[in-house]
Amino acid sequence: MRTQSKELKDFLKGMGFLSPWVIGFVLFTAIPIGLSLYYSFCDYSLLQPPAYIGWANYRELFHDPIFWKTVRNTFLYAIVALPAGMFIALGVAILLNVKMRGQTIYRTIVFLPSLVPAVASAMLWLWLFNAKLGLINLALRKIGISEPPLWLADATWAMPALILMSFWGVGNTVIIYLAGLQDVPKELYEAADLDGAGAFQKVWHVTLPSISPVIFFNLVMGIIGTLQVFGTPYIMTGGGPARSTYFYTMYLYDNAFTYLRMGYASAMAWVQLLVVIALTALAAWTSKHWVHYQGK
Amino acid sequence: MRVLRIALIILLIGPGLGLLFFGPRDTAELPRDRVIVDYWEKWTGNEETQMRSIVNAFNDTVGKEKGIFVRYLSTSSVNQKTLIATAAGVPPDIAGIWDPNVPQFAAMDALEPLDGLAEAHGITAGTYKPVHWKACHYDGKLYALISTPYDVALHYNKSLFAAKSTELRAAGLDPDRPPNTIAELDAYAKVLDTLNPDGSIQVAGYLPLEPGWYATYTPFWFGGSWWDDENKRFTFTDPKVVRSFEWIQSYYRRLGQSAMSEFRSGTGNFDSPQNPFMAETLAMEQQGTFLANYIHNTKPSMDGRWAAAAFPSDDPALTDVTYCTADVLVIPRGAKHVNEAFEFIAYVNRQDVMERLCSMHCKTSPLANVSAKFMNEHANPYIAVFERLAASPNAHGTPPVPILPQVGEELGNFFQRLSSLEITPAEELPLMQARLQKKYDEFIKRQNNRKKPADEMPGQSLEN
Numbered sequence: 001m002r003t004q005s006k007e008l009k010d011f012l013k014g015m016g017f018l019s020p021w022v023i024g025f026v027l028f029t030a031i032p033i034g035l036s037l038y039y040s041f042c043d044y045s046l047l048q049p050p051a052y053i054g055w056a057n058y059r060e061l062f063h064d065p066i067f068w069k070t071v072r073n074t075f076l077y078a079i080v081a082l083p084a085g086m087f088i089a090l091g092v093a094i095l096l097n098v099k100m101r102g103q104t105i106y107r108t109i110v111f112l113p114s115l116v117p118a119v120a121s122a123m124l125w126l127w128l129f130n131a132k133l134g135l136i137n138l139a140l141r142k143i144g145i146s147e148p149p150l151w152l153a154d155a156t157w158a159m160p161a162l163i164l165m166s167f168w169g170v171g172n173t174v175i176i177y178l179a180g181l182q183d184v185p186k187e188l189y190e191a192a193d194l195d196g197a198g199a200f201q202k203v204w205h206v207t208l209p210s211i212s213p214v215i216f217f218n219l220v221m222g223i224i225g226t227l228q229v230f231g232t233p234y235i236m237t238g239g240g241p242a243r244s245t246y247f248y249t250m251y252l253y254d255n256a257f258t259y260l261r262m263g264y265a266s267a268m269a270w271v272q273l274l275v276v277i278a279l280t281a282l283a284a285w286t287s288k289h290w291v292h293y294q295g296k
Numbered sequence: 297m298r299v300l301r302i303a304l305i306i307l308l309i310g311p312g313l314g315l316l317f318f319g320p321r322d323t324a325e326l327p328r329d330r331v332i333v334d335y336w337e338k339w340t341g342n343e344e345t346q347m348r349s350i351v352n353a354f355n356d357t358v359g360k361e362k363g364i365f366v367r368y369l370s371t372s373s374v375n376q377k378t379l380i381a382t383a384a385g386v387p388p389d390i391a392g393i394w395d396p397n398v399p400q401f402a403a404m405d406a407l408e409p410l411d412g413l414a415e416a417h418g419i420t421a422g423t424y425k426p427v428h429w430k431a432c433h434y435d436g437k438l439y440a441l442i443s444t445p446y447d448v449a450l451h452y453n454k455s456l457f458a459a460k461s462t463e464l465r466a467a468g469l470d471p472d473r474p475p476n477t478i479a480e481l482d483a484y485a486k487v488l489d490t491l492n493p494d495g496s497i498q499v500a501g502y503l504p505l506e507p508g509w510y511a512t513y514t515p516f517w518f519g520g521s522w523w524d525d526e527n528k529r530f531t532f533t534d535p536k537v538v539r540s541f542e543w544i545q546s547y548y549r550r551l552g553q554s555a556m557s558e559f560r561s562g563t564g565n566f567d568s569p570q571n572p573f574m575a576e577t578l579a580m581e582q583q584g585t586f587l588a589n590y591i592h593n594t595k596p597s598m599d600g601r602w603a604a605a606a607f608p609s610d611d612p613a614l615t616d617v618t619y620c621t622a623d624v625l626v627i628p629r630g631a632k633h634v635n636e637a638f639e640f641i642a643y644v645n646r647q648d649v650m651e652r653l654c655s656m657h658c659k660t661s662p663l664a665n666v667s668a669k670f671m672n673e674h675a676n677p678y679i680a681v682f683e684r685l686a687a688s689p690n691a692h693g694t695p696p697v698p699i700l701p702q703v704g705e706e707l708g709n710f711f712q713r714l715s716s717l718e719i720t721p722a723e724e725l726p727l728m729q730a731r732l733q734k735k736y737d738e739f740i741k742r743q744n745n746r747k748k749p750a751d752e753m754p755g756q757s758l759e760n
Contacts, residue, residue, distance in 0.1 A: 043742050043745065045404055047382060047383050047406050047629075048404075051746060086488060126346065130562070131558050131561040133561075133562055150557050153557040153560070153561050155560075156710070238617065240712050241712040241716065242709055242712040243709050252704070257376050257701075259701055260404065
């Protein structure tokens with residue numbers, strides 16, 4: 001009896017400590033998610049009560065050319081920026097994992113840009129990409145390119161510019177790779193040495209399989225992150241020129257807060273969520289072929 | 297263990313209690329015996345200080361007498377925040393938004409109509425210049441009153457004109473006066489352009505998209521408009537509208553898209569010394585009344601070396617054409633103190649108060665009557681030009697389109713493609729007209745579905 005009462009007391013105490021998070025989660029996450037699903041089937045301007053309209057928002061989405069433009073832009077960004085960013089981060093992490101003098105300084109230098117606030121980075125890169133006064137075009141002119149790209153002022157170059165800029169923030173991913181690399185058993189490298197493996201073969205046959213769970217984690221986080229890109233293009237290009245950098249989340253935001261089409265924006269949010277879930281599930285499904293966990 | 301537990305509790309509770317007793321406090325002392333009117337306004341910096349002085353003067357005089365205290369809160373993205381607060385049922389009593397917001401807000405029932413209150417305070421159509429009175433209305437109802445308005449004119453650099461006087465005269469142009477027609481403006485611009493050997497622009501005579509804030513309204517100077525308010529139709533295919541946008545594109549064709557983009561990327565913010573007009577790399581610019589203030593504060597050495605005149609029209613017979621816009625005061629729907637809020641709005645609309653505020657902001661007055669003191673003591677030496685333009689029958693406001701944000705997005709995209717020579721106005725404008733008309737019709741249909749049949753939106757009644 002006494003044990004039961006103690007268990008109940010401990011349970012209530014535990015719930016008490018948990019309650020701020022539970023209340024916050026229910027009020028500010030679970031209920032809004034549920035409501036947004038309902039609103040996605042409504043015509044809702046915020047100022048009038050939501051009116052149920054069935055699948056009309058979803059049907060309209062599929063006939064909206066701007067929706068498709070933002071889908072294309074977002075996928076283009078994700079398809080290029082995500083694998084390239086992961087490749088660069090892995091390469092840098094492997095280099096930073098090599099024992100050498102000043103290793104911690106190099107690691108700090110690589111990680112530092114990730115600490116710069118997004119708005120500050122955006123302002124910095126705005127100047128770097130400036131067609132007339134930017135350091136990038138100054139360097140390009142110095143090496144003989146007399147008419148360098150106009151970058152953010154040119155619809156052809158604005159997207160590549162944003163993709164290039166995304167590599168600036170690979171520091172976080174590098175740190176995660178580094179942690180994974182330090183967990184690779186030394187014996188595997190020794191065995192590879194005995195087998196006569198070269199540097200590339202050791203990376204291909206030992207390092208990559210050993211850190212495959214970390215690669216998988218970065219892939220999933222990358223899919224989620226790149227499909228929701230918003231802040232940097234919102235500040236740097238506003239979606240232009242000619243909607244060349246108008247991303248899905250920016251259009252969602254405009255529908256919600258500029259045009260006050262909350263129902264339509266909610267439908268967009270749910271389509272986005274379903275796509276993210278589908279791609280994450282696809283990555284998880286393929287992972288059984290290429291992700292190796294120790295002890296399995 | 298017990299000590300650790302107590303220490304942990306103190307650590308958790310201590311900061312909370314500390315914040316409660318010694319944390320931040322509302323700095324404003326609010327009088328308990330007065331109705332507090334919350335006023336959200338976009339302005340910061342000097343403009344905020346100047347509006348605050350008006351608020352303080354109200355609180356010390358009319359407010360004191362009538363038991364009202366206005367509390368000013370500087371709010372970024374004030375239009376969006378006002379809408380969201382209104383939707384949540386906790387709007388401010390007064391919001392300082394822009395007149396182009398009025399149709400969207402009014403169409404969505406986010407504003408209190410002010411007709412009765414204005415009439416009771418003696419504010420009628422005769423109080424305002426016609427263009428401003430019209431801008432405060434939507435669907436025949438008054439939803440806003442003005443705080444500060446301005447209109448746009450051609451600003452030109454007299455020194456740059458003088459430096460090229462020989463060339464201007466050789467081209468048959470008078471360097472001592474501004475251009476009077478669009479054709480003349482083009483001719484002046486060509487002569488005033490100074491290009492580097494590689495074709496890049498050193499000094500531009502005129503660039504239609506620098507700063508381009510009013511490019512959307514260019515058709516007014518060609519005798520056209522892209523909105524037919526009577527029939528609630530977009531008229532982007534009107535030949536005058538097409539011609540006006542072709543004129544904008546002609547500059548990109550003449551100077552080269554690359555040179556134009558490169559020149560523009562070398563310019564700084566509007567209020568910085570890198571503004572090309574203030575940096576004296578742009579000889580002529582279309583800008584508002586307030587530019588005088590920025591020139592004086594940012595580059596006083598330019599004082600006296602620039603002038604303002606009516607922006608030229610395509611047709612010489614079309615004189616004193618301008619675009620007028622304004623900061624407006626509105627009472628959001630559901631505001632708690634509507635009558636008290638209007639007392640403040642009416643105070644701002646008193647001629648002496650309005651002229652004081654507009655002088656401080658270096659803007660025109662929206663009122664029909666303007667005092668000699670206002671004209672003589674105004675910081676803009678060309679205030680007479682701007683006042684004449686605002687009172688002109690050819691003064692135009694923002695078309696009262698409730699989907700203006702969508703129109704703005706479409707036009708922004710249109711101008712970017714126009715400037716990259718990707719499209720021509722003749723091929724793109726019919727498509728844009730069709731897209732926007734569809735959006736407008738759908739908006740009206742949605743609004744009508746949301747309302748009772750008796751309250752149908754203007755212009756049309758669409759079947760479900």
